[in-house]
Amino acid sequence: MSSAAWLANKGRQVGTLLGLLLLGALLSILSPHFLTVSNLLNVLEQTAINAVIAAGMTFVIISGGIDLSVGSIVAFSGVLLASALQAPLAAPLAIAVGLAAGAACGLVNGLLITRGRLPPFIATLGMMSVARGAALVFTEGRPVSGFEAGFRSLATGRVLGLPAPVLAAALVYVLAHLLLSRTRFGRYVYAIGGNEEATRLSGVEVRFHKTMVYVLCGITSALAAVLLTARLNSAQPIAGIMYELDAIAATVIGGTSLLGGSGSLGGTLVGALIMGVLRNGLNLLGVSSFLQQIVIGLVIIVAVLVDSMLKRPGR
Amino acid sequence: MKIARPASFVAALAGLALAGCSRPAPDPSAPAKPRVALVLKTLNNPFFIDMQKGAQEAATRLGVDLVVQAAEREVDVDKQMQIIENLIQTGVQALCITPSGSKEVVPAIAKANAARIPVVIVDTRVDVAAATEAGIRLDGFVGSDNYEGGKVAGEYLIQVTGGKARVGLLEGIPGHETGDSRLEGFHDAVKNAPGVKVVASQTANWERDQGFTVFQNMLQAHPEIDALFACSDMMALGAVEAIAAAGKTGKIRVIGFDAVDDARKAIAAGTILASVAQFPSEMGRLAVEDAVKLIRGEKPEPEQKVRIELVTKATVSGN
Numbered sequence: 001m002s003s004a005a006w007l008a009n010k011g012r013q014v015g016t017l018l019g020l021l022l023l024g025a026l027l028s029i030l031s032p033h034f035l036t037v038s039n040l041l042n043v044l045e046q047t048a049i050n051a052v053i054a055a056g057m058t059f060v061i062i063s064g065g066i067d068l069s070v071g072s073i074v075a076f077s078g079v080l081l082a083s084a085l086q087a088p089l090a091a092p093l094a095i096a097v098g099l100a101a102g103a104a105c106g107l108v109n110g111l112l113i114t115r116g117r118l119p120p121f122i123a124t125l126g127m128m129s130v131a132r133g134a135a136l137v138f139t140e141g142r143p144v145s146g147f148e149a150g151f152r153s154l155a156t157g158r159v160l161g162l163p164a165p166v167l168a169a170a171l172v173y174v175l176a177h178l179l180l181s182r183t184r185f186g187r188y189v190y191a192i193g194g195n196e197e198a199t200r201l202s203g204v205e206v207r208f209h210k211t212m213v214y215v216l217c218g219i220t221s222a223l224a225a226v227l228l229t230a231r232l233n234s235a236q237p238i239a240g241i242m243y244e245l246d247a248i249a250a251t252v253i254g255g256t257s258l259l260g261g262s263g264s265l266g267g268t269l270v271g272a273l274i275m276g277v278l279r280n281g282l283n284l285l286g287v288s289s290f291l292q293q294i295v296i297g298l299v300i301i302v303a304v305l306v307d308s309m310l311k312r313p314g315r
Numbered sequence: 316m317k318i319a320r321p322a323s324f325v326a327a328l329a330g331l332a333l334a335g336c337s338r339p340a341p342d343p344s345a346p347a348k349p350r351v352a353l354v355l356k357t358l359n360n361p362f363f364i365d366m367q368k369g370a371q372e373a374a375t376r377l378g379v380d381l382v383v384q385a386a387e388r389e390v391d392v393d394k395q396m397q398i399i400e401n402l403i404q405t406g407v408q409a410l411c412i413t414p415s416g417s418k419e420v421v422p423a424i425a426k427a428n429a430a431r432i433p434v435v436i437v438d439t440r441v442d443v444a445a446a447t448e449a450g451i452r453l454d455g456f457v458g459s460d461n462y463e464g465g466k467v468a469g470e471y472l473i474q475v476t477g478g479k480a481r482v483g484l485l486e487g488i489p490g491h492e493t494g495d496s497r498l499e500g501f502h503d504a505v506k507n508a509p510g511v512k513v514v515a516s517q518t519a520n521w522e523r524d525q526g527f528t529v530f531q532n533m534l535q536a537h538p539e540i541d542a543l544f545a546c547s548d549m550m551a552l553g554a555v556e557a558i559a560a561a562g563k564t565g566k567i568r569v570i571g572f573d574a575v576d577d578a579r580k581a582i583a584a585g586t587i588l589a590s591v592a593q594f595p596s597e598m599g600r601l602a603v604e605d606a607v608k609l610i611r612g613e614k615p616e617p618e619q620k621v622r623i624e625l626v627t628k629a630t631v632s633g634n
């Protein structure tokens with residue numbers, strides 16, 4: 001990365017963070033209920049699920065791909081996890097079942113893209129439908145509900161005053177950040193997104209690493225399913241509809257380019273928080289859900305507009 | 316750096332400005348009104364819009380500050396939970412909720428209980444087993460008897476067909492108490508008429524467009540169908556279009572549920588035979604009245620049944 005591009009990237013990240021802080025400041029003025037410890041924890045808890053999915057999505061988008069199947073994978077791995085819990089399997093085993101289901105969906109995505117040479121949009125669009133249908137067939141359309149308290153503590157538990165889902169999401173981000181910034185795999189993800197052909201010619205096993213990116217995204221979707229299932233005490237085959245758009249939005253607001261090759265997990269986390277804070281604030285202010293959709297759409301558009309304005313002088 | 320304009324700020328400002336216009340600023344000199352929140356499944360269904368109207372009228376009459384919120388999608392149980400959590404943060408004094416999921420709403424109610432905010436459930440019941448297991452407290456229920464409504468629809472179908480029909484059913488989302496009860500009531504009614512056979516039963520997820528496609532497919536598979544019971548008018552109205560597309564208007568007797576405006580028009584026009592009317596605005600009114608009682612420390616009726624009524628061509632003219 002040239003130093004100018006590095007600066008622009010840093011500037012973008014700081015800009016996003018500034019956006020979040022200003023949004024917070026504005027909401028603190030407009031609503032007396034916003035800036036309280038319990039509400040801020042509330043926002044973090046509500047953001048955790050989207051943030052975890054968006055972490056995997058960030059890898060996919062940096063690699064130059066897209067994953068439209070995350071919401072359906074949330075539903076599919078969620079109902080498998082829930083049925084395993086009711087089998088009854090011990091919670092760690094049941095969670096392993098759910099994660100394996102997510103990883104398997106991701107593996108199929110990855111193989112279709114790298115071996116079958118399908119565009120990621122098409123492969124994951126297919127998976128979106130297949131995984132959703134599989135979840136519906138498996139449950140006959142009905143939710144699978146009611147779990148033991150141990151599993152539910154993943155949603156209700158608190159450690160050092162922090163809600164368990166928030167800690168889980170934080171852990172995901174620390175690990176994912178290390179993976180992306182400190183390992184060879186992470187560097188390859190950037191390289192593949194920047195110039196896939198050059199990366200292949202320099203001897204990198206592109207197909208393997210690309211496949212692993214989708215496996216990773218499947219796993220984070222399944223992790224989100226664990227959090228969602230514990231939170232609602234129920235796994236629904238119709239859960240996670242349109243979650244892919246929220247995850248893509250968080251990633252893009254966070255400054256990851258849809259063209260691939262650049263982006264960061266820190267940015268995505270801030271992007272997810274902006275969406276969470278915005279939804280929370282609009283609820284606190286009693287804004288109608290119709291207007292909320294307009295606002296969220298505007299935020300996505302403005303974020304990407306700013307992105308392209310930032311990049312233009314560097315060209 | 317200088318050009319790193321905080322992305323979301325501008326948009327958020329725009330949104331909040333819009334928001335500001337839509338709500339009058341509270342008058343600080345007036346005494347604090349009791350604040351009640353009504354959380355609906357969605358606001359893009361006439362049924363819930365009527366409920367909101369009824370609630371708003373009652374709120375104005377009783378001097379209540381009413382906040383109405385809904386998720387974008389009726390089935391989005393997590394979004395509904397987020398809305399309830401956020402409303403708890405704003406310190407509303409009572410919550411009226413139409414659950415998006417009979418079981419999935421339970422954790423959100425547990426949070427309201429913990430915050431000592433009374434909860435009135437409207438329209439869709441909370442799953443009894445899930446509620447008992449979680450040990451949540453509900454302070455009231457307002458709604459119509461969906462089982463009875465389904466039964467009324469079934470009995471009417473037997474009466475008009477002389478006890479001979481090939482019936483297709485459009486179900487609501489599985490696991491929704493409202494749809495499940497309507498279906499059960501209908502099945503129990505037609506059980507007594509051996510000539511009435513249910514030949515196909517599928518969900519159209521409460522949606523008008525899915526009512527169209529699902530019933531179109533049903534007609535392909537079962538051309539002998541001569542009657543339809545849809546668990547909601549939205550699905551029935553979609554099916555009416557499918558019937559027209561198949562050139563079978565008038566040959567298939569359609570009974571819907573909810574008697575929304577569009578369905579009443581269709582009944583007058585003869586494309587829908589009948590619809591089971593619920594009175595959502597009455598539900599909204601009673602829910603707000605219950606909420607006010609609870610805020611005052613009074614006890615409302617634990618169960619308030621709102622009347623149901625079969626709307627047919629003979630009775631629809633009044634509307």
